[in-house]
Amino acid sequence: xxxxxxxxxxxxxxxxxxxxxxxxxxxxxxxxxxxxxxxxxxxxxxxxxxxxxxxxxxxxxxxxxxxxxxxxxxxxxxxxxxxxxxxxxxxxxxxxxxxxxxxxxxxxxxxxxxxxxxxxxxxxxxxxxxxxxxxxxxxxxxxxxxxxxxxxxxxxxxxxxxxxxxxxxxxxxxxxxxxxxxxxxxxxxxxxxxxxxxxxxxxxxxxxxxxxxxxxxxxxxxxxxxxxxxxxxxxxxxxxxxxxxxxxxxxxxxxxxxxxxxxxxxxxxxxxxxxxxxxxxxxxxxxxxxxxxxxxxxxxxxxxxxxxxxxxxxxxxxxxxxxxxxxxxxxxxxxxxxxxxxxxxxxxxxxxxxxxxxxxxxxxxxxxxxxxxxxxxxxxxxxxxxxxxxxxxxxxxxxxxxxxxxxxxxxxxxxxxxxxxxxxxxxxxxxxxxxxxxxxxxxxxxx
Ligand code: ADP
Numbered sequence: 001x002x003x004x005x006x007x008x009x010x011x012x013x014x015x016x017x018x019x020x021x022x023x024x025x026x027x028x029x030x031x032x033x034x035x036x037x038x039x040x041x042x043x044x045x046x047x048x049x050x051x052x053x054x055x056x057x058x059x060x061x062x063x064x065x066x067x068x069x070x071x072x073x074x075x076x077x078x079x080x081x082x083x084x085x086x087x088x089x090x091x092x093x094x095x096x097x098x099x100x101x102x103x104x105x106x107x108x109x110x111x112x113x114x115x116x117x118x119x120x121x122x123x124x125x126x127x128x129x130x131x132x133x134x135x136x137x138x139x140x141x142x143x144x145x146x147x148x149x150x151x152x153x154x155x156x157x158x159x160x161x162x163x164x165x166x167x168x169x170x171x172x173x174x175x176x177x178x179x180x181x182x183x184x185x186x187x188x189x190x191x192x193x194x195x196x197x198x199x200x201x202x203x204x205x206x207x208x209x210x211x212x213x214x215x216x217x218x219x220x221x222x223x224x225x226x227x228x229x230x231x232x233x234x235x236x237x238x239x240x241x242x243x244x245x246x247x248x249x250x251x252x253x254x255x256x257x258x259x260x261x262x263x264x265x266x267x268x269x270x271x272x273x274x275x276x277x278x279x280x281x282x283x284x285x286x287x288x289x290x291x292x293x294x295x296x297x298x299x300x301x302x303x304x305x306x307x308x309x310x311x312x313x314x315x316x317x318x319x320x321x322x323x324x325x326x327x328x329x330x331x332x333x334x335x336x337x338x339x340x341x342x343x344x345x346x347x348x349x350x351x352x353x354x355x356x357x358x359x360x361x362x363x364x365x366x367x368x369x370x371x372x373x374x375x376x377x378x379x380x381x382x383x384x385x386x387x388x389x390x391x392x393x394x395x396x397x398x399x400x401x402x403x404x405x406x407x408x409x410x411x412x413x414x415x416x417x418x419x420x421x422x423x424x425x426x427x428x429x430x431x432x433x434x435x436x437x438x439x440x441x442x443x444x445x446x447x
């Protein structure tokens with residue numbers, strides 16, 4: 001029996017350990033921190049007879065293992081990983097481990113800087129309509145190991161695959177790899193954009209000529225990947241015709257294959273707001289089409305997909321005022337996308353904790369789009385200053401989300417939109433963006 005060491009006691013590590021146990025390995029899990037979350041996660045292990053330690057890594061035992069499985073949260077430069085290297089213990093990531101345990105499953109992997117969760121969920125939703133033996137998750141929702149425990153050997157696995165997960169793949173070979181876009185966020189773990197791109201590009205690393213790449217034709221760096229990958233490239237575009245794939249022309253979506261163009265559907269089938277979401281939907285159409293999902297099923301999937309919570313989520317219309325929760329927006333770019341998604345006057349609630357963001361570009365959109373800006377959190381003043389520099393002085397600063405919503409309600413008239421799209425992280429006032437979004441919804445629903 002092979003001995004496997006699982007490093008990291010978050011959900012990925014916990015379920016990798018359980019999967020390993022189920023596959024017949026002797027398993028030990030190590031987690032060096034100890035807090036409420038760890039204790040909660042560790043309790044999931046009960047009943048699986050997995051040995052573990054928390055609050056420390058016992059380095060002297062590392063050499064006893066045949067290989068290690070790392071949670072995506074474990075940095076490659078950390079002491080435990082260096083120790084594994086020193087002792088020549090091979091290691092792989094949780095995604096790779098799960099992938100190896102279900103070799104017949106066709107994986108659709110989705111990566112990029114923005115839109116991963118939305119696109120992953122939509123592709124998962126469509127494939128599930130097509131074939132019930134489909135699982136959806138990865139970096140979004142449930143780790144692949146957990147999905148495989150719930151449904152062993154699915155026909156399709158639709159997996160949001162983050163750069164952290166791609167750092168530790170070896171043989172991970174998606175049948176379809178979808179690459180959405182590259183934006184300069186996530187540079188906290190990588191020193192240069194080139195390093196970030198080269199890690200993300202590993203999604204294609206093990207693909208062969210019989211696999212597929214779905215590339216955003218509107219992102220030059222992404223579309224150019226076709227020159228350096230083995231898999232067959234399909235494209236999607238919201239701006240121009242593509243060599244092969246799906247594109248938008250006016251209000252119609254066209255499919256182009258082997259130089260034959262055909263009308264796929266009207267853009268009105270898409271319920272999600274915003275051109276960025278049209279782009280995500282086109283990516284999902286291409287991926288599903290490649291996997292031979294009939295057009296009618298793809299269209300049904302798009303028509304019935306409501307989008308994810310906290311991403312331009314419509315909470316309620318009250319006296320003609322639409323309240324929208326866009327708590328997932330933690331960067332100025334996301335808030336720009338949100339502003340561009342509405343034609344009506346917007347009362348924007350923004351601000352939060354800083355990710356060293358630069359709000360200058362965001363502020364250039366205020367004059368055209370924003371009726372009133374309501375700021376809160378650590379970055380309130382900074383966003384206000386950026387607004388003033390753009391000649392927009394129509395803002396107030398409040399001390400709580402509750403007061404922000406109250407103010408917005410007072411100001412808003414029939415036909416306006418109250419949009420909470422913070423452009424910032426949430427950690428100054430909330431546990432995470434979900435907590436912020438749920439709080440917003442609660443306040444709005446009590447109005
Ligand atoms: P991710 O999982 O990559 O963070 P999400 O689907 O959760 O992506 O979307 C997060 C935010 O990113 C959205 O609220 C939106 O502002 C922005 N976004 C989504 N899709 C795109 C896109 N295709 N291009 C640019 N920005 C996007």
